[in-house]
Amino acid sequence: MEEAGSGAERRVVAASNAAFEEDPPPYSPPDPKSAQPFPVLFHPQPHPHPLSYTASVGPPGTGPPTAAQQLPKDSMVESVLVTLFCCPLTGLAALLYSHETRAALSRGDVARARVASKKAQTLVLLSLIVGLFVSFSWVVYVLVALYW
Template identity: 60%
Template structure:
């Protein structure tokens, strides 16, 4: 018995378990718990649970009036909308006949889109600025079709200036080429 107590005391000093027959200087097995949820890349973003929205967004304070729903006036239709008094719409006029698109206003002509001129200067004068003029010509048509006259005017002016620049550049390049050919032939 006395030997067992001495072996237990010696094992306790070495960090062993103190049981007879085991030695404290060997490798020990240590159990480690890992959490598979926190290994690797984080999960993709998912929106918060709607049931926990009250935790993320506190309720409005007392006496706070809720925002009034916004009511948009529909375009002209067969019946007047309910609850909205008839009023003139900002971009359309309605005289009983459905129109293909909004009109720019009374007495105003819609801006020119310069589509034909853009195609011609693209083919004959300057490809780069002609293509850009084509883009602005198309933008003019699109703005007119959706009733945005201000944007159509801006795009029309840009298309016009690009057509003019392309035409002048093409004329300059053509005249310069003719002068170069004449000079090289006769000198």
């Protein structure tokens, strides 16, 4: 846009665009048969092995699994329960290590799964002990306050 003139006489000179002087063409919706479907961004893959606690790590047919061949247990259920009912802080940490155990097992990293499983079980036990201690202390406090 340009301004021409000076003082009291000012006029505005606008540039025109030949493409927009006429009415736009009528709108027609796209043909649904020619529309492309949305691309699939996620293809779920099955886990390389099931999350079984007694599955053998060695080749199949080598006999029953020994203690060294058993997969570590993820304490997911126990972690959720102690998080809800005992001690949420250490319960959440146990929940994270339980998830790490499952993730390591799904990757096939048994050594890291064993370490995470041991930490999760330790935190579950700690949460349970702290939760029971706090509950027992509260009951004793209430009884002493009521009957003393």
